[in-house]
Amino acid sequence: MDRTYFQPLDALVHPRFAAIPTFMRLPYVADASELDIALVGVPFDGGTTYRAGARLGPRHIRVQSALIRPYNPVLKLNPFDRYRIADYGDLPVNPLSILDTFQRIESGVDHLLAHEVRPVCVGGDHSISLPILRALSKRAGPLSVIHFDAHSDTWDEYFGSKYSHGTPFRRAIEEGLIDPTRMLQVGLRGQVYGEEDFEFARSKGIEMISTEEIFEHGLSWVVDRFQRFRESPCYLTFDIDVVDPAFAPGTGTPQIGGPSSREIVMLIRGLQGVRLLGADLVEVSPPYDSSETTSLLAANLLFEFLCLM
Secondary structure, eight states: OOSOOOOOTTOOSOGGGTTSOOGGGOOBOOOGGGOSEEEEEEOOOTTOSSOOOGGGHHHHHHHHGGGOOSOBTTTTBOHHHHSOEEEEEEOOOOTTOHHHHHHHHHHHHHHHHHTTOEEEEEESOGGGHHHHHHHHHHHHOSEEEEEEOSSOOOOSOBTTBSOSTTSHHHHHHHTTOEEEEEEEEEEEOSOOSOGGGGHHHHHHTOEEEEHHHHHHHOHHHHHHHHGGGGGSOEEEEEEGGGSOTTTOOOBSSOOSSOOOHHHHHHHHHTTTTOOEEEEEEEOBOGGGOGGGHHHHHHHHHHHHHHHHO
């Protein structure tokens, strides 16, 4: 099989699925044995606590990814020459059950990992990271994690529920999926309920970089913090709300004062050299997305992720 699946710009969708847009005009390939990296939609927002709509994220990001070209002139590489990459389709989530959905996601990612395929999952809300981490940790043990987000997502519960988009990393640490001393959270900002909201992360040794620290010390200072993650396989999880809502308005819990789209792309490129087991990009909510700006940014960030793999 030809190692690259990338198609020319005029082939906006794979001819076998002419009515269905795919990520970056790649073919739809449901056979994991044919892939090295799978772009996977996870259209679930049952863990959302404020504005819903992230279940529509994969569909809209696919549409906005049509303009993506294969070569990155900054990193000087074409990921489609290096790996067999395709749109694996959407995992069959259950919109009425977060626990059943978690089982479905874990099973779907398990299947990819059994074929040594690295997943790049597109949400959906941030709760989907927990079952992805469950699948990955079965094979890799406690994971290193780099987490871009305006929020820590380490709360204990929301509305009496232990599972939501505000709790996945607390559950992951409690379940032993993450080594918290090898977890870095980038871009935290905004209001919290109290200083005690940081106690869990501090007690577990999570390194936190606030947006204020990014602007105070500069992007190169943040990139230096990434260097220790070159030592072991790492998972990248990216909440689009880490970007200022002026550049990414289409999200469920927007928080002002964040980095621009240019700055976030530079930070992502600063991860070059980190060995990624997989990645996710979450919390794009198209109903709040002015002119599809957020979906367009997400599509470009996914391409940057592929360049890091």
